[in-house]
Amino acid sequence: MDLITIASWVSMSIRLSIPLLFAALGGLILFKTGVFNMGLEAMMLTGAFLGFYGVLITGSPWVGLLLAIIGGAVLGLLLAYVTVSLGGNQLVIGLGMNFFALGLTGFFYRMLCSAGLLTDTTKTANFSSIHIPFFSKLPILGEIFFDHNFLTYLAILLVIFVSWFFYKTTYGLSLRSVGESPETADTAGINVYLIRYVAAIVSGILAATGGAFLTLTQVTRFSENITDGRGWIALAVIIFGKYTPWGTLWASLIFGAGFALVLQLQVMGVKIPIQIVQMLPYILTIAALIGVVGKVRGPSALGKHYVKN
Amino acid sequence: MFDFRSSIINQKKYKVFYAIIPFLALFIALFIGGVLIFFAGINPWKAYSYMLQSIFGNIRLFSEVFTHFVPLVFCALSFAVAYKGGFFNVGGEGQLYFGALTATLAGVYIQGLPAFMHIPLVLLTGFIGGAFWCWIAGILKIKLGADEILNTIMLSYLAILLINFIVMYFLKPANSYISQSEKIAKSAYFPKLIPHTQINLGVILSLLTVIIIYYFLYRSPYGYQIRAIGENSDAANYAGMNILKGTMTVIIISGGLAGLAGASMLMGTQYRLTPAFSPGYGFEGIGAAVMARNNPWGIILTAFLFALLRVGAGAMQRGVGVPLPISWTIEGIIMILITGSEYLSNKFSTNLIGGRA
Numbered sequence: 039m040d041l042i043t044i045a046s047w048v049s050m051s052i053r054l055s056i057p058l059l060f061a062a063l064g065g066l067i068l069f070k071t072g073v074f075n076m077g078l079e080a081m082m083l084t085g086a087f088l089g090f091y092g093v094l095i096t097g098s099p100w101v102g103l104l105l106a107i108i109g110g111a112v113l114g115l116l117l118a119y120v121t122v123s124l125g126g127n128q129l130v131i132g133l134g135m136n137f138f139a140l141g142l143t144g145f146f147y148r149m150l151c152s153a154g155l156l157t158d159t160t161k162t163a164n165f166s167s168i169h170i171p172f173f174s175k176l177p178i179l180g181e182i183f184f185d186h187n188f189l190t191y192l193a194i195l196l197v198i199f200v201s202w203f204f205y206k207t208t209y210g211l212s213l214r215s216v217g218e219s220p221e222t223a224d225t226a227g228i229n230v231y232l233i234r235y236v237a238a239i240v241s242g243i244l245a246a247t248g249g250a251f252l253t254l255t256q257v258t259r260f261s262e263n264i265t266d267g268r269g270w271i272a273l274a275v276i277i278f279g280k281y282t283p284w285g286t287l288w289a290s291l292i293f294g295a296g297f298a299l300v301l302q303l304q305v306m307g308v309k310i311p312i313q314i315v316q317m318l319p320y321i322l323t324i325a326a327l328i329g330v331v332g333k334v335r336g337p338s339a340l341g342k343h344y345v346k347n
Numbered sequence: 348m349f350d351f352r353s354s355i356i357n358q359k360k361y362k363v364f365y366a367i368i369p370f371l372a373l374f375i376a377l378f379i380g381g382v383l384i385f386f387a388g389i390n391p392w393k394a395y396s397y398m399l400q401s402i403f404g405n406i407r408l409f410s411e412v413f414t415h416f417v418p419l420v421f422c423a424l425s426f427a428v429a430y431k432g433g434f435f436n437v438g439g440e441g442q443l444y445f446g447a448l449t450a451t452l453a454g455v456y457i458q459g460l461p462a463f464m465h466i467p468l469v470l471l472t473g474f475i476g477g478a479f480w481c482w483i484a485g486i487l488k489i490k491l492g493a494d495e496i497l498n499t500i501m502l503s504y505l506a507i508l509l510i511n512f513i514v515m516y517f518l519k520p521a522n523s524y525i526s527q528s529e530k531i532a533k534s535a536y537f538p539k540l541i542p543h544t545q546i547n548l549g550v551i552l553s554l555l556t557v558i559i560i561y562y563f564l565y566r567s568p569y570g571y572q573i574r575a576i577g578e579n580s581d582a583a584n585y586a587g588m589n590i591l592k593g594t595m596t597v598i599i600i601s602g603g604l605a606g607l608a609g610a611s612m613l614m615g616t617q618y619r620l621t622p623a624f625s626p627g628y629g630f631e632g633i634g635a636a637v638m639a640r641n642n643p644w645g646i647i648l649t650a651f652l653f654a655l656l657r658v659g660a661g662a663m664q665r666g667v668g669v670p671l672p673i674s675w676t677i678e679g680i681i682m683i684l685i686t687g688s689e690y691l692s693n694k695f696s697t698n699l700i701g702g703r704a
Contacts, residue, residue, distance in 0.1 A: 074496070116683070126686035129437060129496055130637050133630060134686060138679025142383075144672030149387050152668070262672070270504060277497060313512035320505040327493035327501070341496070 045178045047302045055294025057248040059193045061272035062286045064244030071237045072217035072339035076132020077117055078245050079269025080139035084109045085246025087143035090253040090260035093162040099254045106250035107243050114242025118235045125343040144262045164258045187255050201283040217337030220344040274323035280334045293319045368688050369638050376680035384669050394667050398659035410544035414616045415654035417549040421608035422632020423650050424560050425601045427641035432597030433577035438499030439605040440629025441506030442477040446606020448510050449476030450613050451620040454531025465534040470610050477606015478599045485598035511622040528620040537615045549615040561643040573597055634682045
C-alpha cells in the first residue's frame with residue numbers, strides 16, 4: 039500500500055470509529071454509575087432516524103441533530119425511570135427498548151416512504167467537513183487529521199472532557215462512587231438517584247448523537263436498522279477500553295480501523311472473508327473479559343438495583 | 348395477632364393481580380400500536396379485526412403462526428431455565444445458529460437413515476451444538492470470571508458471523524452462487540401433522556418440551572436445587588448443594604434448548620442453513636419469557652402471542668397497509684411495561700403478604 043492509500047484508510051478508520059465512540063462514551067457514563075445500558079442500539083437507531091427526519095423536513099442538519107438529542111434524552115429518561123425508580127431489570131429493559139426502537143423507526147420510515155416524501159435516491163443535506171485552514175492542505179496529514187466534520191472533533195474533545203470530569207472533579211468522584219458503592223455514596227450525602235438519572239439522559243444523548251452521525255455525515259440517508267448492531271459493538275468498545283474514556287477512544291479506533299481495512303481491501307479487489315474481520319471486536323472483547331489484556335474491572339455495583347433506605 | 352385467613356385471601360388477591368399484569372401490558376401495547384396505526388391514516392379497529400379475521404379465517408396463515416411459535420417456545424424456555432438457575436443467558440440467538448449448524452451437518456452429511464432414527468439424531472446434534480456454544484459462555488464465566496451477560500451477547504454475534512463464514516466458504520455447494528447450504532436429507536424432515544400446512548412435528552415437540560421443563564424445574568428434586576441456586580447461591584451452597592454442577596447443568600440445558608430452536612426450524616420449515624437463518628427469535632424469545640415471567644405454561648401463551656403478532660403484522664401490511672414493524676413496536680412496549688411493573692408487583696406483594704417477594 040502506498041502512502042495515499044494508507045492516508046485514506048486512516049481517515050476512513052476515524053470516520054467509522056466516531057459513531058462507536060459517541061455511543062461508547064454515552065454507555066460508559068451510565069456504566070460508571072452502576073447501571074447497564076443495553077439500550078445503546080435503540081438510542082443510536084433513534085438518533086439516526088430522528089437526525090434524518092429533521093434534515094428531511096427542514097433541510098438543516100442542525101435541526102436533525104437537535105431532534106436526535108431530544109429522542110436520545112427521552113430514551114435515557116425512560117431507561118432511568120424503569121431501572122432506577124421502578125427497579126426493573128436493567129438488561130431486559132434494554133432489549134425491550136431495542137425492539138421498540140427498531141419497530142418505531144421502521145414504522146415511521148415506511149410511512150415516510152408510502153407518503154411519497156422520499157425515494158431511493160433521496161439525499162439530504164449533511165454536516166460537511168471543516169477544512170481547517172492551512173493544515174487541511176498538508177499532504178497526507180491533512181486528510182487524516184484536519185479534514186473531518188465538527189462532530190468528529192467534538193467526539194475527541196469529549197474524551198478529554200469526560201476523562202477530566204471523571205478523575206479530576208468532585209462530581210466525577212461522586213459519579214464513580216455511586217457506581218462502586220451506592221450505599222456509601224448515599225451515606226456521604228450524594229443523591230444516587232439524581233446522578234443515575236442525569237447519567238442516563240446524557241448517555242441517551244451521546245448514543246443518539248452517534249446514531250445521528252450515521253445519517254447526518256456519512257450516508258445522508260436512512261434505511262431500516264441502519265445501525266446494524268453498532269450499539270453492541272459500542273458495548274464491546276466500553277469493555278475492551280477497560281471502562282475508561284481514553285480506552286474507549288483507542289478501542290473504537292482499533293475496531294474502526296478493522297472495518298475500514300475490510301472496505302479498503304474490497305475496493306482494492308483483495309478477497310478476504312469479511313466475517314473474519316467483523317468477528318474481531320467480539321473476539322477482542324471476550325479476550326478482554328477473560329483478562330487477556332490485563333485486568334478489566336467494571337464498577338462494583340454494576341447491574342444491582344439500589345433501594346434508598 | 349396474625350390473621351391467617353386474611354393472609355391467604357390476600358395472597359390470592361396478589362396472585363390474581365400478578366397474573367393480570369401481562370394482559371394489561373398487552374392491552375396497553377395494542378392501544379399504543381393502535382394510536383400509531385391511526386397516525387398512519389388507517390382505522391386501528393379495522394386493522395386489528397382484519398388481522399384476526401385473516402389469521403383465523405385462513406388455514407395457510409394460521410399454520411404460518413406455528414413456524415414462528417416453535418422456535419419462540421424453545422428460545423423462551425432456554426432463557427427461562429437459565430434465569431431460574433441464576434444464569435442470565437442473553438445469547439440464545441447465537442446458540443440457535445450454532446445448533447442449526449450442527450443439525451445441518453448431521454442432516455446433510457448423514458444419508459440413508461430411516462426417518463425414525465435420523466430425526467432424533469439431527470435433533471440431538473442440534474441440542475449439542477447449542478449446548479456447546481452456551482457451555483463456552485459458562486466456562487468463560489465460571490473459570491475465567493467473564494460476566495455472562497456480556498459474554499453471551501458477544502458470543503452470540505460471534506456465532507452468527509462464524510456461521511455466515513462457514514456457510515459461505517464450506518457448506519455452499521461448489522456449483523452454487525447463493526450462499527446457502529444444501530438441503531438436509533428428506534429423512535430428517537419433520538413430518539407434517541396437517542398436510543399442505545406448516546404445522547409439523549415441531550409443534551408437538553415444543554409442547555412436550557414445555558411439559559418436560561415444567562416437571563424438571565418444579566417437580567424434580569434436581570429442579571428444586573437449581574431454583575434454589577438461582578434464588579440464593581450462598582444459601583444453596585450452605586445447604587450443601589453443588590453450585591458448580593447445578594449451574595453447568597442449567598447452562599447445558601439452556602443452550603441445548605436454543606439449539607433445538609435452530610434444529611426445529613431447519614427440519615420443519617427451512618431445510619437448509621442460510622446466513623440470515625433466524626429473524627431474531629433468540630431475542631424475541633427473551634421477550635416471550637419475560638412476559639410469561641419465565642413460567643413454562645405461560646410461555647406457550649406468550650410465544651403464541653408473539654408469533655400471532657408477527658404473522659398478523661404481515662397480514663395487516665398486505666391487507667390494509669400498516670407498516671410491518673408494528674409487531675416489534677408492540678413487543679418492545681410489552682417488554683418495557685413488564686420490566687417496569689416488577690416494582691408494582693413487588694410493592695403489592697409487600698403490602699398484601701407483609702413481606703418482600
